[in-house]
Amino acid sequence: xxxxxxxxxxxxxxxxxxxxxxxxxxxxxxxxxxxxxxxxxxxxxxxxxxxxxxxxxxxxxxxxxxxxxxxxxxxxxxxxxxxxxxxxxxxxxxxxxxxxxxxxxxxxxxxxxxxxxxxxxxxxxxxxxxxxxxxxxxxxxxxxxxxxxxxxxxxxxxxxxxxxxxxxxxxxxxxxxxxxxxxxxxxxxxxxxxxxxxxxxxxxxxxxxxxxxxxxxxxxxxxxxxxxxxxxxxxxxxxxxxxxxxxxxxxxxxxxxxxxxxxxxxxxxxxxxxxxxxxxxxxxxxxxxxxxxxxxxxxxxxxxxxxxxxxxxxxxxxxxxxxxxxxxxxxxxxxxxxxxxxxxxxxxxxxxx
Amino acid sequence: xxxxxxxxxxxxxxxxxxxxxxxxxxxxxxxxxxxxxxxxxxxxxxxxxxxxxxxxxxxxxxxxxxxxxxxxxxxxxxxxxxxxxxxxxxxxxxxxxxxxxxxxxxxxxxxxxxxxxxxxxxxxxxxxxxxxxxxxxxxxxxxxxxxxxxxxxxxxxxxxxxxxxxxxxxxxxxxxxxxxxxxxxxxxxxxxxxxxxxxxxxxxxxxxxxxxxxxxxxxxxx
Numbered sequence: 001x002x003x004x005x006x007x008x009x010x011x012x013x014x015x016x017x018x019x020x021x022x023x024x025x026x027x028x029x030x031x032x033x034x035x036x037x038x039x040x041x042x043x044x045x046x047x048x049x050x051x052x053x054x055x056x057x058x059x060x061x062x063x064x065x066x067x068x069x070x071x072x073x074x075x076x077x078x079x080x081x082x083x084x085x086x087x088x089x090x091x092x093x094x095x096x097x098x099x100x101x102x103x104x105x106x107x108x109x110x111x112x113x114x115x116x117x118x119x120x121x122x123x124x125x126x127x128x129x130x131x132x133x134x135x136x137x138x139x140x141x142x143x144x145x146x147x148x149x150x151x152x153x154x155x156x157x158x159x160x161x162x163x164x165x166x167x168x169x170x171x172x173x174x175x176x177x178x179x180x181x182x183x184x185x186x187x188x189x190x191x192x193x194x195x196x197x198x199x200x201x202x203x204x205x206x207x208x209x210x211x212x213x214x215x216x217x218x219x220x221x222x223x224x225x226x227x228x229x230x231x232x233x234x235x236x237x238x239x240x241x242x243x244x245x246x247x248x249x250x251x252x253x254x255x256x257x258x259x260x261x262x263x264x265x266x267x268x269x270x271x272x273x274x275x276x277x278x279x280x281x282x283x284x285x286x287x288x289x290x291x292x293x294x295x296x297x298x299x300x301x302x303x304x305x306x307x308x309x310x311x312x313x314x315x316x317x318x319x320x321x322x323x324x325x326x327x328x329x330x331x332x333x334x335x336x337x338x339x340x341x342x343x344x345x346x347x348x349x350x351x352x353x
Numbered sequence: 354x355x356x357x358x359x360x361x362x363x364x365x366x367x368x369x370x371x372x373x374x375x376x377x378x379x380x381x382x383x384x385x386x387x388x389x390x391x392x393x394x395x396x397x398x399x400x401x402x403x404x405x406x407x408x409x410x411x412x413x414x415x416x417x418x419x420x421x422x423x424x425x426x427x428x429x430x431x432x433x434x435x436x437x438x439x440x441x442x443x444x445x446x447x448x449x450x451x452x453x454x455x456x457x458x459x460x461x462x463x464x465x466x467x468x469x470x471x472x473x474x475x476x477x478x479x480x481x482x483x484x485x486x487x488x489x490x491x492x493x494x495x496x497x498x499x500x501x502x503x504x505x506x507x508x509x510x511x512x513x514x515x516x517x518x519x520x521x522x523x524x525x526x527x528x529x530x531x532x533x534x535x536x537x538x539x540x541x542x543x544x545x546x547x548x549x550x551x552x553x554x555x556x557x558x559x560x561x562x563x564x565x566x567x568x569x570x571x572x573x574x575x
Binding site: 104111223225229262301334 | 414415422458
C-alpha cells in the first residue's frame with residue numbers, strides 16, 4: 001500500500017481505548033484484538049428494540065440530531081459495538097440535492113422516491129452542497145458534535161455515500177447504468193462533481209468531531225458494473241475521495257457490496273485503510289488475493305437478523321479467525337435484528353463483561 | 354438471405370445497437386420473413402448470447418440494458434405485423450419490488466429478460482403494497498408472481514405477500530430474488546422458486562410453470 005506509515009506492523013501493548021484500537025488497526029499496527037464496529041450510514045446501526053426502550057425512534061431520529069445522537073449512543077451501550085455512527089440511512093446527500101425522500105417507519109429506512117435528475121447530462125443543474133445549510137446535512141453535523149461532546153474514547157464514524165451509489169440516488173439507476181456506456185464523459189463529470197462535494201461534507205464531519213470516514217458505495221459493485229467500468233469510471237472518483245481524506249490525515253474505509261472478486265486489483269489501488277466486504281466474499285480468498293489489504297466484515301446481516309444466537313457467535317468467531325482486521329456486519333443491519341444477536345457478534349472479540 | 358438477416362438481428366442485439374436492430378427488422382419484413390421468426394430466431398438468439406456473455410462475466414448490467422433496448426427497438430418494428438392471437442397464450446407474470454424498497458434495477462432486469470423470454474409481464478414497479486400483488490395477480494390471472502427486494506430490512510414483506518396470496522386462494526406460483534435472498538430463505542417463506550440473477554430467473558420461471566418447485570442451480574449464497 002502506498003500509505004505505509006511509520007510504525008506499520010509493530011505491535012502495541014498496554015490497554016487501549018476503543019478509539020485507539022480502531023485507529024491503530026487502520027494504520028496497520030498490530031493490536032491486542034480486532035475491533036468490532038457497525039459504521040452507520042448505509043451499514044446502518046439501529047435496532048427497534050433499542051428504539052422502543054429509549055423512545056428515540058425511527059423515523060424521528062433521521063431528522064432530529066438529538067435523537068440521532070441518543071439512538072447511536074444507546075445502540076453502542078446495548079450491543080457492545082465499538083463505535084458511534086450516524087445517520088441511519090444513505091439518503092442524506094441525495095435529499096440535500098433535491099431528491100424527494102420518504103422517511104419510512106420504525107423498521108423501514110428512508111428511501112428516495114423522486115430523483116432530481118433525468119439524465120447524467122443534467123449534472124450541471126446540481127449546485128455545490130453547503131453542509132451547514134442543505135437538507136439534513138446540518139442535522140448530521142450537529143449529531144456528530146453531540147456525540148463528540150459525549151464520548152472521547154469511542155471512535156465516531158462519518159458516513160459518506162460513494163459517487164456511483166449517490167448517482168443512482170440522484171437519477172434512475174437503470175438510466176444511469178445505460179449512460180455508463182452511452183455517455184461516459186457526462187458520467188465522469190457527474191461522478192467527479194459528486195466526489196468533490198462529498199469530500200467537503202466529509203471534512204465538515206471531521207471538523208465536527210468524526211475520527212474516520214466510511215465511504216459506502218454499494219452500487220459500485222463489480223457484479224453490476226463489470227471490472228472495466230469499475231476501474232475507469234467508479235474507482236477514480238472513489239480513490240480521489242480516499243486520497244483527499246488521507247491528505248487531511250483522516251483514515252478511510254471503503255465498503256462495496258456483492259461479489260468483488262472481479263475488481264480486486266482496482267480495489268487495492270484505492271489505497272483505502274480497510275476494505276469492507278459483503279458476506280458473499282470469502283475473507284480467506286480475498287486475503288490471499290490481496291495480502292496487503294486490511295479487510296473489514298463480513299457477518300451476514302440475514303444471519304444477524306434471523307439468528308440463532310449461537311450461530312451468530314460461531315460465524316463471528318470464524319470470521320475473526322479467517323483474518324478480518326475489523327469485525328463488522330456485511331451490509332446494513334435490519335432494524336428488526338435482536339440486540340442479543342449484535343451482542344453475540346461483538347462477543348466474538350470482546351472479553352466477557 | 355434469410356439466414357443473413359436473422360444473424361444480423363442477433364448481432365445487432367449483441368452489439369447493443371438499436372438502430373442496427375430496427376434496420377435489420379425492417380429488412381426482415383421486406384424480404385418476407387415472418388415477424389415471429391425474426392423475433393425468435395433473430396433478436397431472441399442475440400439476447401440468449403447476451404445472457405451467455407453475462408454469465409461468462411464479459412457483459413454486465415449496462416450491456417444487458419442496452420442489448421435489451423436494441424431487442425425492443427427491433428420488436429417495435431415487427432410488432433405491428435405480428436398475428437394478433439400470438440400474444441394470447443403467453444404465460445402471465447406479475448412482478449414488483451416489495452413495500453419499503455425502491456431499488457428496482459434487479460426487478461427491471463428480470464422483467465426485461467422475462468419479456469424477451471416470451472412472458473406477458475405486468476410490472477407493478479417498486480415500493481409495492483403487499484395487497485396490490487394479490488389484487489393484480491387475481492385480476493390478470495397470473496401464472497407467476499415475482500417478488501424482489503435488495504434490502505435485508507424489507508425481506509420479511511415477501512413472506513407477508515406469499516401468505517396473503519395463499520389466503521386469497523391465488524393459485525399462481527411465486528418466485529423471489531434480490532441481493533439478500535437465499536434459496537434457504539425462499540423455501541422458508543414458502544416461495545416456489547428462487548432466481549440468483551435475471552438470466553437464471555427466466556430458466557426458473559420456465560421450469561416452475563412446467564413442473565413442481567425448483568431451486569435454481571448455481572445458487573451459492575449461504
